[in-house]
Amino acid sequence: MSDLISMTLAEARDAIRAKTISSRELTGAFVSAIEKARPLNAFITEAGEQALAMADAADKRIASGQVGALEGLPLAIKDLFCTKGVRTTAASKILGNFVPPYESTVTQNLWDAGAVMLGKTNLDEFAMGSSNETSAFGTVINPWRAKNSNVNLVPGGSSGGSSAAVAADLCLAATGTDTGGSIRQPAAVTGRVGLKPTYGRCSRFGIVAFASSLDQAGPMTKTVKDAAIMLKSMASVDAKDSTSVDIEVPDYEKLLEGGIKGLKVGIPREYRIDGAPAEIDALWTKGAEWLKAQGAQIVEVSLPHTKYALPTYYIVAPAEASANLARYDGVRFGYRAEGVRDITDLYEKSRGQGFGAEVQRRILIGTYVLSAGYYDAYYSRAQKLRTLIKRDFEQAFEKCDVLLTPTTPGPAFGVGAKTSDPLEMYLQDVFTVTVNLAGLPGISVPAGLSENGLPLGLQLIGKAFDEATLLRAAQAVETAADFKHSPAKWWSV
Amino acid sequence: MNAPIKNKLLKGETGEWEIVIGMEVHAQVLSQSKLFSGASTTFGADPNSNVSFIDAGFPGMLPVINAKCVEQAVRTGLGLKAKINLRSIFDRKNYFFPDLPQGYQISQYKDPIVGEGEVLIDLKDGESIKVGIERLHLEQDAGKSLHDQHPDNSFVDLNRSGIALMEIVTKPHMRTSEEAAAFLKKLRAIVRYLGTCDGNMDEGSMRADINVSVCRVGGYDKFRADGSFKHLGTRCEIKNVNSMRFIAQAVEYEARRQIEVIEAGGTIAQETRRYDSKVGETRSMRSKEEAHDYRYFPDPDLLPLEFEQSWVDAIAKTLPELPDEKKARFVQSGLSAYDASVLVAERELADYYEELAKGVDAKAAANWLNNEILGRLNRDGLSITDVPVSAHANNAIIQMISDKTISGKIAKDLLDIVWTEGGDPRTVVEARGMKQVTDTGAIDAAIEAVIAANPDKVEEVKAKPKLAAWFVGQVMKQTGGKANPAAVNAALKTRLNLPDEG
Numbered sequence A: 001m002s003d004l005i006s007m008t009l010a011e012a013r014d015a016i017r018a019k020t021i022s023s024r025e026l027t028g029a030f031v032s033a034i035e036k037a038r039p040l041n042a043f044i045t046e047a048g049e050q051a052l053a054m055a056d057a058a059d060k061r062i063a064s065g066q067v068g069a070l071e072g073l074p075l076a077i078k079d080l081f082c083t084k085g086v087r088t089t090a091a092s093k094i095l096g097n098f099v100p101p102y103e104s105t106v107t108q109n110l111w112d113a114g115a116v117m118l119g120k121t122n123l124d125e126f127a128m129g130s131s132n133e134t135s136a137f138g139t140v141i142n143p144w145r146a147k148n149s150n151v152n153l154v155p156g157g158s159s160g161g162s163s164a165a166v167a168a169d170l171c172l173a174a175t176g177t178d179t180g181g182s183i184r185q186p187a188a189v190t191g192r193v194g195l196k197p198t199y200g201r202c203s204r205f206g207i208v209a210f211a212s213s214l215d216q217a218g219p220m221t222k223t224v225k226d227a228a229i230m231l232k233s234m235a236s237v238d239a240k241d242s243t244s245v246d247i248e249v250p251d252y253e254k255l256l257e258g259g260i261k262g263l264k265v266g267i268p269r270e271y272r273i274d275g276a277p278a279e280i281d282a283l284w285t286k287g288a289e290w291l292k293a294q295g296a297q298i299v300e301v302s303l304p305h306t307k308y309a310l311p312t313y314y315i316v317a318p319a320e321a322s323a324n325l326a327r328y329d330g331v332r333f334g335y336r337a338e339g340v341r342d343i344t345d346l347y348e349k350s351r352g353q354g355f356g357a358e359v360q361r362r363i364l365i366g367t368y369v370l371s372a373g374y375y376d377a378y379y380s381r382a383q384k385l386r387t388l389i390k391r392d393f394e395q396a397f398e399k400c401d402v403l404l405t406p407t408t409p410g411p412a413f414g415v416g417a418k419t420s421d422p423l424e425m426y427l428q429d430v431f432t433v434t435v436n437l438a439g440l441p442g443i444s445v446p447a448g449l450s451e452n453g454l455p456l457g458l459q460l461i462g463k464a465f466d467e468a469t470l471l472r473a474a475q476a477v478e479t480a481a482d483f484k485h486s487p488a489k490w491w492s493v
Numbered sequence B: 001m002n003a004p005i006k007n008k009l010l011k012g013e014t015g016e017w018e019i020v021i022g023m024e025v026h027a028q029v030l031s032q033s034k035l036f037s038g039a040s041t042t043f044g045a046d047p048n049s050n051v052s053f054i055d056a057g058f059p060g061m062l063p064v065i066n067a068k069c070v071e072q073a074v075r076t077g078l079g080l081k082a083k084i085n086l087r088s089i090f091d092r093k094n095y096f097f098p099d100l101p102q103g104y105q106i107s108q109y110k111d112p113i114v115g116e117g118e119v120l121i122d123l124k125d126g127e128s129i130k131v132g133i134e135r136l137h138l139e140q141d142a143g144k145s146l147h148d149q150h151p152d153n154s155f156v157d158l159n160r161s162g163i164a165l166m167e168i169v170t171k172p173h174m175r176t177s178e179e180a181a182a183f184l185k186k187l188r189a190i191v192r193y194l195g196t197c198d199g200n201m202d203e204g205s206m207r208a209d210i211n212v213s214v215c216r217v218g219g220y221d222k223f224r225a226d227g228s229f230k231h232l233g234t235r236c237e238i239k240n241v242n243s244m245r246f247i248a249q250a251v252e253y254e255a256r257r258q259i260e261v262i263e264a265g266g267t268i269a270q271e272t273r274r275y276d277s278k279v280g281e282t283r284s285m286r287s288k289e290e291a292h293d294y295r296y297f298p299d300p301d302l303l304p305l306e307f308e309q310s311w312v313d314a315i316a317k318t319l320p321e322l323p324d325e326k327k328a329r330f331v332q333s334g335l336s337a338y339d340a341s342v343l344v345a346e347r348e349l350a351d352y353y354e355e356l357a358k359g360v361d362a363k364a365a366a367n368w369l370n371n372e373i374l375g376r377l378n379r380d381g382l383s384i385t386d387v388p389v390s391a392h393a394n395n396a397i398i399q400m401i402s403d404k405t406i407s408g409k410i411a412k413d414l415l416d417i418v419w420t421e422g423g424d425p426r427t428v429v430e431a432r433g434m435k436q437v438t439d440t441g442a443i444d445a446a447i448e449a450v451i452a453a454n455p456d457k458v459e460e461v462k463a464k465p466k467l468a469a470w471f472v473g474q475v476m477k478q479t480g481g482k483a484n485p486a487a488v489n490a491a492l493k494t495r496l497n498l499p500d501e502g
Helices: A009-017 A023-036 A048-063 A105-112 A160-167 A184-189 A224-234 A278-293 A306-327 A343-354 A357-370 A376-396 A422-429 A433-438 A467-481 B067-079 B177-194 B219-226 B244-263 B309-317 B323-332 B337-344 B347-356 B362-380 B391-402 B408-421 B425-431 B440-453 B455-463 B465-478 B485-496
Strands: A043-046 A074-078 A116-121 A173-177 A193-196 A217-221 A264-268 A297-301 A402-406 A442-449 A455-462 B009-011 B016-028 B091-094 B104-107 B117-122 B128-140 B144-146 B155-157 B164-170 B206-216 B236-241 B271-276 B281-287
Touching: A009 A023, A009 A224, A023 A043, A023 A048, A023 A074, A023 A116, A043 A160, A048 A116, A074 A160, A105 A116, A105 A173, A105 A224, A116 A160, A160 A173, A160 A184, A160 A217, A173 A224, A184 A193, A184 A442, A184 A455, A193 A224, A193 A467, A217 A224, A224 A442, A224 A467, A264 A278, A278 A297, A278 A402, A278 A442, A278 A455, A278 A467, A306 A357, A306 A376, A306 A422, A306 A433, A306 B091, A357 A376, A376 A433, A402 A467, A442 A467, A455 A467, B009 B244, B016 B177, B016 B219, B016 B244, B067 B128, B067 B164, B067 B177, B067 B309, B117 B177, B128 B177, B177 B206, B177 B244, B177 B323, B177 B347, B206 B219, B206 B244, B236 B244, B236 B281, B244 B271, B244 B281, B323 B337, B323 B347, B337 B347, B337 B362, B347 B362, B347 B391, B362 B391, B362 B408, B391 B408, B391 B425, B408 B425, B440 B455, B440 B465, B440 B485, B455 B465, B455 B485, B465 B485
Parallel strands: A074 A116, A074 A173, A264 A297, A264 A402, B236 B271
Antiparallel strands: A043 A116, A173 A217, A193 A217, A193 A442, A402 A455, A442 A455, B009 B016, B016 B164, B016 B206, B091 B104, B104 B128, B117 B128, B128 B164, B144 B155, B206 B236, B271 B281
């Protein structure tokens, strides 16, 4: 059984096509692995029965010769994607027992390709967090533990349930969403691959919105190849999302071939930050050497406005969130407070009780920066900085094809270690937010272990809609890093 | 230009005052579906039956612009002779209200789809004034809260939520309540001609917020000279006035109220007021301090709205003839400016008139329409769209008058017949022998009969030639009204030997 669940998505796909395994067998193995892994709290909603039914349907299609790109492959879905008939929570109390009567475009694309849904994974409430500790459904535990330690670590966030599920072999792959690093950072600290596509590559329709101009769905997988396979099915232009872009979705898997000879890899000097652990810097240097060894050319580039990225992000994202979350008012769906006097009381109590502390903090920040008298000082300036940050990348990409940076400032940290200081938590995104602000694709690839035996990732950043080149470079890092580590399955003993 | 003429001033205790009025009109866009969703816009549907998940603000739903609504806004902009902005931005206007499901209204703030334009209005005394249009922008309507369905709870109907509105903002170019009402009437005519709004005020398809301020005589001219609002008084906004009559009443009341406050030594506080039509007063709703901070920012779910000039040009080519141009054409064809402006006020009326006036004298057609057709419609409580006799049939009646087949009096009887009984006027005239008698023999015989019966009158008329009219009347009676009055006149003159000027 453990052989089945430790397969990569590509391996499972090939095995199903070769009919050496059935989707039912594979799905069954994951369903029981998920049950055993409940101590990780990776799932908010397990959908075992539905998964087996979907697997049977897939097996029928396979038998009749209809084989979709992801036929019969069991996936985990971040609980920010609306799934028709299956409770969707955004890890918030305020959505209550909301069961969407519609399906997000990204998940619909996956089901259309034949994939099977195992369940809905945990996340930071409304995707606001970097450690999965803001979830109303409890913290997710990272399957990884430091060397000689039993201390529970965070799986990163906000897609922490998805990262834990992929790392613990609870699914072949998972969906995530990335607003400031929410796919790449959790992938990095769980030793797996996380891809945030170009803004507009995947439809946002049916994804509970956090910050609309930054949110983007993407895959979290065991390998770069798996990310290529997943993205091909997830991406589409969508008439229901005006910001999705009508650019052909190529066969990313096929485009992985060909190597990186002559590829220009930029090293942005501003990403060397004071106080970053030496092992992060060393890994970064090693990454550049790996690529160089495979024929890439390393060039130093400058992204001068990098230092403004984090403050810019923490103005833009909360501003948009403050409006996006206004619809959770207790009037039409979700949680409604009891014993209210009037409509204002209903709003205040429902929202006060329904939203967690971090969400409330960001709504307050967002409301503040948009307020009369502060708009120009904050929101308006942040938009200008965003333009400058975008331009930095455009200029850098005149000199190179991809950029190489660390993904996170360090490995996974202990549960509760950073919850008392929001600013320190926000620093987790220092290397990743720039990519969202510029709308570019970025990927985190596991590249090595920290001194205490925890995974570290390297990030590659690509040109807009050039995920193909990005994935090829990522595969080069993956090949050189030869990261074969997996966490010990301490939860199922 | 708008010179401060005497009749535009209001007299207070301490002297005369000028009123300055600007308007924000919300006009519902005529379209099958809503501004950002595919839900229907049909009026009068069961509560919450025309609601998509987008309109209800469900999680993960995204707005998608309805191209038809954009086209309608551009069309309206062209009809207002306004600048069309090829790039505009949708913003979120944030506030909490139970009938606002998203918690924000998608509107346009800094970059509207339509910029400055103008509307020409005709006043009763023949004066025409230009009212400047500041802008037109597209926005979503909100739903409706129902407070009378349950003792403890309020209900929300989201049918209207997300329907496209055009907010049309004027410059403060109106000076009297009459001008304000005339502006709204004209704007309504324009959008109805264009087919961009049905203008049904009682269904809420058109609603006006009116800004009123007062200033001392001369302030307005100074404002027009340098554009500075410092010359004008502090304005109050009267929200959601939904009938022409109430507009005039509300403006009148509000201007008088402001003058009284100032003359009593007080100051006008900028505020939003509501007009209570039952008592004819405006009342404070909220002060400037209580005004919402809407925290506008560009809606990240929507790209900037961009289109090509060529698309605008193509729409311009499909524009119908608008009231002003139609009026000019009518005047050229011989109508008075007043008659022409009455006829063009409603597109249906103008269309009816054009059919009616085909091949006949314009003035005669206009008079027939004003005196006979509109009179009967008014009597029967009908509108021009329900008129029981077609323009074509009426055109035949007018033709029969002008070629003297029937007299004007018979024509009215004829209209009464076809109005109630239907039928083709020419056939009715034939069948009922209503043709005018021009046969002098028959007329002479009738004259002889009248003379024979009234010998005393013959003597009187010789002394008082004006009495000839009495004879004409008697002869007409004798012929059942069918005699040609001119022929009767001529024959009588000869027979009674009357002077020509009689």
